[in-house]
Amino acid sequence: MNKYFKSLAAVLLLLIGxxxxxxxxxxxxxxxxxxxxxxxxxxxxxxxxxxxxYLFVAPYVLLMVLGYFWYKNAKRKKGISF
Numbered sequence: 001m002n003k004y005f006k007s008l009a010a011v012l013l014l015l016i017g018x019x020x021x022x023x024x025x026x027x028x029x030x031x032x033x034x035x036x037x038x039x040x041x042x043x044x045x046x047x048x049x050x051x052x053x054y055l056f057v058a059p060y061v062l063l064m065v066l067g068y069f070w071y072k073n074a075k076r077k078k079g080i081s082f
Contacts, residue, residue, distance in 0.1 A: 029048060032044065033045045033048055
């Protein structure tokens with residue numbers, strides 16, 4: 001349990017430490033899109049929206065795949081086959 005707690009604390013510290021750099025990128029992306037839209041180029045905004053959707057969906061797909069394998073492994077350990 002002690003190793004688990006130390007690992008969890010380390011991950012949380014890393015996540016908290018990376019917040020500042022992720023917030024800085026939002027301002028840069030916003031400035032780029034505003035600059036391009038004011039010049040009449042809307043393709044960067046559309047590409048940025050697709051990138052945001054990709055980043056939004058990727059963790060959920062990963063969790064679904066891991067959940068599927070966990071479920072399959074749990075059923076195999078119980079001796080129930082599909």
